[in-house]
Amino acid sequence: MTIGKDVKILRVDLTKGSIEVQTLDDDFYRLYPGGKALAGYILLNELPPHTDPLSPENVLVIASGLMTGAPVSTATRYVVSARSPLTNAYGESEAGGFWGPELKQAGFEAIVVKGASPEPVYLSIKDGQVELRPADHLWGRTTHEVQEAIREELEDKKVRVLQIGIAGENMVRFAGLTNELRHFNGRNGMGAVMGSKKLRAVAVRGTLRYKEEAYDPETLSALGKKLARQVKEHPASWSLQQTGTPVLVEPLHNHGMLPTRNFRQGAFDGKDGLKWETYEEQIYTGNKSCYACAIRCKREVKVGGKPSPYGGPEFETVGAFGSDCGVSDIHAVAKANELCNAYMLDSISTGATIAFAMECFENGLIGPDDTDGIELRFGNAEAVVQMVEKIARRDGFGDLLAEGTLRAAQKIGWDAIQYAMQVKGQEMPMHEPRGKYNIGMSYAISEIGADHLVVAHDAALANEDSLSYQAAIPLGIRSAEPVLSLNEGKMHHFYVLERWGSFEKASGYCFFGPAPRSFIHPDDVLLSVNAATGWDVTIKDLLDIGERGTNMARIFNMREGFTRADDTLPERLFGGLENGKLAGMPFPRDDFQEALSNLYELKGWDRETGVPGRERLESLGMGWAADLLLAD
């Protein structure tokens, strides 16, 4: 293996039980160097439009990125992609941890899974040796049990296990994947796709070392050491190390942007039960890292007084099971989080779906006869924990909620749809668009449905004296813009940051690594790519990689019938919040439509329809995609 040369991917057909190795063309790989870019290319070219996401015909791609496994903090990520059973759109979910680097060390960039096995199986990869193994004995067990069982079976305690849980086996539409029990491809129902194929896990062990395969290992190694030191010298990475993401609860409450009681409110009267100081005092036991990352932002906790093998809740989970459900009990949040991870549910969608059901219950659209006797009212912590269990098992009322808010609302009827806080079928993360307008744009336009990791959030570029703004200048940022604006400058921010974020997803860098969100200067990101590969590329080349990724996902969705009308937000957001600093302030409907047109234009898409234009696609070296769009 040499980084960027003779890159190999595995192709697994579960129907046939066959495994093949494909070597990618070097010039192709420079355009689509792993992660989101490679997965997007494969899905767009190999998955026929309108394929049932839970049928054997769906294609599941698990792809590390160009930098995944490099000895550089935050270069740990891999992507899982397929047509999403939650949105019927382009599906994608990233995670860090250890599995992506291990796949690279085993000599493979990606795994493409087609077909479906008649019986449960798992895939074992040990360097060049790859085999499918029976998994009947693993089916129906918790993720912790399965990880232990596979390690015992393979007689290797260090094998890295990526797996679904019983939620994926039951094809819950927001089931995810986990590696090492603490790192999650939560979003978009990729676990349900894997479950539909009866593939329970992928166990990987490799002995290659990224640094030894790099073009300039000395430069890469020196950069890695410099960045490890910088983690403690930059406020953003230092803060992530000290408190992780759960620290966001109180500042967001103070800003009036803490999603509360199904996004009706922006401030939570029970926030003291969830804030970092409470978390730290009552459940926190220490922190852990992803592969070679000096930040160590992952939290370890005890649940029910015992150390949990699943890691602690991130902010998104605290928000989803806490304030969004009106729950102020950090112990209940930690328990719900543990169950999600044992069964492998996306904690954002799970919490948001329970919050939706609570509002339906309180407004009389459903009652105890529908909910198996559970009083689904805001603030009922016990009900939240009960519902997580029922959703994962599709038990009783949980079977309806396992479909996600959009489908559940359609089945409940009446005006339940107004309580479904989703975009394209995916539940909104715990960031309030009425306080960050480009987050609203992210939720609306993202190809995967509501997503909070498309662009750095608005305030990062609101002050030209800030560290984050200064670091974004090499990316092409030209002006500081107000948080509560959708002006042309903000759309330029979005256009730049979306390409940068998409590049991160292609290359394997974490959202918490590169500036402007965090501490790695873009020039150092560029240095890392060139030291790894010897390519001599520029920042514009990196942004182009990102832009290819977003365009392929957009074209995928166009082929599935998505239109401009799908780039929108729940109606609730166009009304005011009930409380908090932003009380009464709506997301601006008219400005939004104008901004959407302006953003389409910046992206080289048709201003009215949002269809990617041939000229931009050809300038990105992907005229083939324009042909594909025309053919349909």
Next chain:
Amino acid sequence: MKLFAGGHLVFFLPGRRSPVEVSLSSPAPLTVVLAELGIPLGEVNLAAVNGREVDVHEAVVGDEDMVNVISAVDGG
């Protein structure tokens, strides 16, 4: 005066701990207090004095005041 720093602003405080006590013999501009503590104005996204939001560039604080400053809050 007692100053609470939120978000990543704690990073700039002495000992990286919040809150801090600041002794003021007479009212002073908040910008001056923050500069003396080493908190860059460019990193302050929201400021409040005694629970009421203020313009960080215009606020004047006294020895009895409770001050909150918060950085930009990103996602993750």
